[in-house]
Amino acid sequence: MRKQLLILSVLLISMTVFGQKNELKTAEKAIKANNFSAAMQAINQAEGMIANADQKTKAKFYYLKGKALYQNGANSADLEKVGAAFNQLIDYEKETNKLKYSNEAAKIINDLINKLAASASTDYNTALSTKNSEDYEKAAKEFNTVFMLSPRDTSYLDNAGLVYFLAKDYDNSIKSYNKLLDLNYTGVATVYAATNKDDGKEITYNDKKSRDLQVKLGLAENPRTIQKESRRESVYKYLAQNYAAKGMNDKALEILTEGRKEFPKSYSLLIDEANIYYSKGDEAKFKEKLEEAIEMNPTEPTLYYNVGVMNMNQGKTDEAIENFKKAIELKPDYADAYNNIGAAIIDKTKPIIEEMNKSLSDFDKYDKLQAKQLAIYKEALPYYEKAYEYNKTSISTVQTLMGLYENLDMTEKSKELHAVYDKLKQ
Structure with a gap:
């Protein structure tokens, strides 16, 4: 009984080997005849039997599969599958140390890479001009395909991730950046x-x-x-921005936290973290992160400005004014900072106006309160004038300044601004 089973087993192996070689011959003839669908049909038939094949047969199988998929460079060829097949061949021949088909396969891959990389760069430049999502998408797919053809060239996957992001294809961008993290990509x-x-x-x-x-x-x-230089910090940055664009702020913060563990001195990641807290409506955390950013970059005026805005929102007027003044010290033409100092000063009139409304019948008290009100307006006036000097197109600044001139009986200046206001409204 054992002899019969052994004979049967040998017979089955012989039939399998015969089947493999027969299918590969069919595939080879079909490729020479440019009948690639027939070649792939034969390849698929042989694939189920290839696991136990000898080195020579396996190498030929991988080679013919790549050639059948390549279709002599036809536009209909699935380049990702072509790359996978030829790279499998190259890896196998490298492993077995018998390089029969690798040079041809490598040449085909290199030609495809050069052609596709050039096309991707051209399409990307077109997208930069048109700002069209479809143009970005086309370039991103090409960069991604180059990476699939040559997985060692991870910079193309980085390009794909960025351009997918610009195309607002956040899912594919996330996929690209997560893959880069999995590969421990640095870009160095x-x-x-x-x-x-x-x-x-x-x-x-x-x-x-x-x-x-x-x-x-x-x-x-x-x-x-x-x-x-290293691109890894940017991978965390854009991955987080993708999640934020999808409304997944908590996931974005998770990525930024991970990134900041690796790059604790990253100002860019810190600012992104602050902005996401702002998007979530967490003003306390936003302010906390901005103050941390000031320690890291004490000469950036917008940080002081934004902390000033948060202080105003929290009713901390004096602290807000200090922050706005620091922003102006660093950026003397900071129109918005001048405007906000004026607004913070005018904010001090709120309790006075409330008291005035309660004292309409007490003329002496009302006049004294109004005098305090006008004194505050005079204090705020030069800041609004500076804001207007550096930004003459802000309607809100012009309106406020016009109102101050009217309240302070500065009739001629009020008339001048009325003319400006009328033009801005057009």
Whole structure:
């Protein structure tokens, strides 16, 4: 009984090997005849039997599969599948140390990469001009396909993530950036470049030796080595912005927290974190993060300005004015900061006006309160005048300044601003 089973087993293996080789011959003939659908049909038939094949047969299978998918470079070819098949072949032959088909496969992949990368760059530049989501989407898909063709070139996946984001395709952008984090991508790289003597365009090379040879042959000039800095911080930044764009603020904060653990001195990630707290309506946390940012970057006027706004919202008028003045100290033409100092000063008239409304029949008290009110208006006036000096197109500033002139009986100045106001309304 055992002999019979053994004989049967040997017979089955022989039939499997025969079937594999038969299907591969069919696929090879179909490829030569440009009948790629028939080639793929034969490849699919052989695929189920390939696991136990010998090295030579397996390598040929991977090669023919790549060729059938490639379709001699036809537009209908699925380039991601082409890349997967040929990369599987290259990895397998490298593993077995028998390189029969790898050079041809690598050449096909490199040609596809160069063509597609150039097309992606052109489409991206077009998108920058048109600002059209569809143009961005096209470029992003091409960058992503280049990465699929050459998974070692992670910078193309980084490009895809960014351009998907610009296309507002947040799901694919998130997918790209999460993949980069999974791959521990940094973007740090040494780029070897030179200038093409024929057209003056920059060429990049895989290694220094290739570049130097081109220069030696007189085909290129001006050789240079470019050190690319880490892009990992930006991966966290854009991943968080994608989640925020989808309204997933808590997830965005989770990503930023993770990013700040890795980059604790990142001003950019801190500001993004602050902005998300603001989007969530958490003004206390927003202010806390801004104050942390001031410690990190004490010469940025907008930080003091925004803390001033938060202080105003919390009724801390004097603190707000101090922040706005600090912003002006750093940026003397900061029109909004001047405007807000004026507004903070005028805010002090609220209790006076309330008391005036209660004292309509007590003329002496009313006159004294009104005098205090006008004194505050005089204090606020120069700040609004400065705000108008640096921004003559703000209707709200013009309206407030016009009202101050009227209350302070500055008739001529009020008339001048009325003319400005009428033009701005048009």
